[in-house]
Amino acid sequence: MKSILTAVLIGLSTIILSGCATGLGGGTYSRDQARQEQTVRTGIVESVREVQIEGTRSMVGAVAGGVAGGIGGSYMGDGTLGALGAVLGAVGGGLLGQAAEEGVTRRKGVEITIKLDNGSLVAITQEVEENETFKPGERVRILSGSGASRVTH
Secondary structure, X not given: OHHHHHHHHHHHHHHHHHHOOOOOEOOOOOOOOOOOOOEEEEEEXXXXXXXXXXOOOOHHHXXXXXXXXXXXXXXXXXXXXXXXXXXXXXXXXXXXXXXXXXXXXXXXXXXXXXXXXOOOEEEEEEEOOOXXXXXXXXXXXXXXXXXXXXXXX
């Protein structure tokens, strides 16, 4: 019975963590950015560099991992040994759950350096969309508003 409960908790943790894996690529807008006026600047791509955008570190991964680890650790035995196993399992599971959440939500991105039409240089880092590539020498637009900027074609 306990092994079934552990399997269910681990499965739920995986589902919860994968639900956190939403990104904001060049073509994705947050709810707050919709229907907001944006400033448009244009320029030429100077360089493009691949980067990693770190994942989220909310309490979801830590809590889910802590619960699963605590239950798993409690199987070490009865009484004091079981309690100690539950505590150690919860701490270890919390750390592993947080690391797993960060890894699952990590995204590929690009740092795009652009020479604006006014001669100044800017660099913008954004998540990569599957069908979206930028190449040096290409003319692009920069949309800025609500504290965020994105590069588009």
